[in-house]
Ligand code: GUN
């Protein structure tokens with residue numbers, strides 16, 4: 049069941065770009081990143097003649113040169129850390145792009161619950177989940193925090209597929225035991241039954257990946273309105289007992305917030321509902337957090353719970369604009385989520401681009417009455433910042449900040465090889481058909497003329513790039529996607 053181990057040590061050579069801190073990318077050229085058989089980065093050597101000095105490097109590492117695979121970047125290519133999707137619903141993947149003019153509560157009933165219920169059919173689940181994992185890998189997502197459905201066999205199948213296809217994943221059986229908030233054929237029978245099924249799914253994942261080296265369970269109360277107090281209480285106790293991560297939705301939509309206030313009148317706000325049941329832990333991933341109060345942001349910061357910002361979803365189903373700068377200023381960690389299929393795109397690059405645009409909306413003069421011009425201007429996120437959120441920020445959100453998100457010794461090699469189209473002088477006129485005519489690579493919409501700085505190349509990638517630029521993807525040193 050476990051993915052095959054790498055037989056050989058590996059050296060990745062060339063240009064590497066990763067986040068140093070929130071607003072700073074580091075550009076490493078002529079660099080060698082050495083990855084051992086376990087997938088761990090054991091050396092990062094940046095020196096002028098690194099390629100010529102590989103033998104010295106191998107002897108330093110005690111490596112036998114005949115047992116090393118070397119991967120080099122070509123002109124215009126660079127390695128970038130794999131993306132981390134901190135919030136995605138695998139069973140909703142067939143609905144990506146289908147939402148009409150709906151908003152959260154009617155969207156759930158119209159599109160979402162029927163599709164999720166239908167994945168009880170394991171043949172259908174295999175088809176949907178297999179495609180979802182492959183597709184997200186092809187977009188450079190090396191780690192995903194998945195919601196599955198209430199069905200245990202289908203949830204376990206998703207975990208099996210992530211492991212087999214080599215994607216790092218958190219897989220959560222969805223808990224929803226409030227019959228007033230669900231169709232009759234898609235609801236847990238009781239809080240006790242819900243917890244028993246959740247334990248069953250945890251046991252399966254522990255059996256296939258005992259150390260959670262690649263795939264981990266995550267406790268997944270759908271959102272407060274879907275769960276009874278009893279269920280939330282039991283899940284909070286299970287989080288304390290097991291130390292497992294928790295994921296849920298928070299403060300996404302105004303009508304949802306009103307609904308929570310009517311269902312939990314005893315709580316002082318939406319975030320306080322979760323806190324009252326012990327569900328705000330340092331390993332809690334809260335999707336959306338669009339309409340938080342100052343007190344709620346303070347509560348998240350004190351608890352160390354993190355936010356998955358889902359700008360595609362928040363725009364598509366008209367939920368609002370999460371104030372990322374405002375959250376970061378208050379000490380709340382933030383990563384990016386595609387929220388397929390509230391969000392229409394499985395691409396974290398698209399989420400990064402939209403995070404940048406949504407932050408521009410917050411900066412527009414008619415927005416945020418009462419906020420000073422300077423603070424509105426500060427709301428803008430840069431290319432560097434959204435790429436941080438897509439990698440290191442996401443790693444913090446899912447509790448993997450020591451293991452993935454950058455090219456550092458001791459981290460695991462989760463990476464994507466990015467290629468941008470170089471417009472040759474002689475072929476400028478025929479560039480468009482080049483890929484098809486000579487069988488060369490299709491570099492999609494990104495045209496580089498050669499005079500751009502690396503900062504400009506990265507900006508072009510963020511705004512015009514897509515999966516055509518993601519040439520190869522590795523998780524834990526294992527090649528998991530090659531663009532053909
Ligand atoms: N709130 C409760 N369930 C969901 C869901 O599936 N997607 C989103 N975006 N919000 C939710």
Ligand code: FE
Nearest residue numbers: 137335387390
């Ligand atoms: Fe969601």
